[in-house]
Amino acid sequence: MAKDGSTGYLTTRVDAVVNYFRKNSVWPLPFGTSCCGIEMMATLCSDYDMSRFGAEVVRFSPRQSDLLIVAGIVNSKMAPVMRNVYDQMADPKFVMSFGACASSGGIFNVYSVAQGIDTILPVDIYVPGCPPAPEGVINGLMRLQEMIQRGETQSQRRERGTITI
Ligand code: SF4
Structure with missing residues (x-):
């Protein structure tokens, strides 16, 4: 019963x-x-208080994580390792591409560097910058949270069968 005496229910x-x-x-x-990794560490420091978003529990095991943050250059030898880490994460899982090099290869337009990690695994959110500022990462995390709430991430859509990648 509500304070005003009315009754009702929430569905x-x-x-x-x-x-x-x-x-x-x-x-x-x-x-x-690489260098973006350093900025990612700064983002995870207490100054930016990721616990406000429930995202401060950093794990180095794919079994215990659901957000893969790829920060920096991914060369062709590293690409299968990254894909292997991603494959070991349980669904639903999310991927953030952190910085220009992860998103597009950045300034490294060469055969030995992946020209975007989305050529290797599905990406949910791209954070621009070289490197991105912590505020940009937090903004990206908030956009990702909105997608999760709406059920629109790549893995959520794949679970429903609306995409097949
Ligand atoms: S985007 Fe810039 S800071 Fe990030 S890894 Fe590439 S060169 Fe380094």
């Missing part, structure tokens, strides 16, 4: 509740390969 869907808790407990796995 929701199970997936909306699950997504609410899921978006507020994203556990990142940092895959830092």
Whole structure:
């Protein structure tokens, strides 16, 4: 019964509740390969308080993580390792491409560097910059949380069968 004496009830869907808790407990796995990795470490410092978003529990095991943050240059020898890490994560899992090099190869337009990690695995959110500022990373995380709540991440859509990658 409400304070004004009226009665009523609240309805929701199970997936909306699950997504609410899921978006507020994203556990990142940092895959830092170069200079962007340093900026990612700065983002995870207490100054930026990632615990506000429930994303401060950094794990270095793919079994315990659901957000792969790829920060830096991914060369062709590193690409299968990154894909292997991604494949070991349980669904639903999310991927953030951190910085210009991860998103497009950046200034390294050469055969030995992946020209975007989305040529190797599905990416949910791209954070621009060289390197991105911590505020940009937080903005990217908040956009990702919105996608998780709506059930629009790549792995959520794949689970529903609306995409097949
Ligand atoms: S985007 Fe810039 S800072 Fe990040 S890895 Fe590439 S060169 Fe380094």
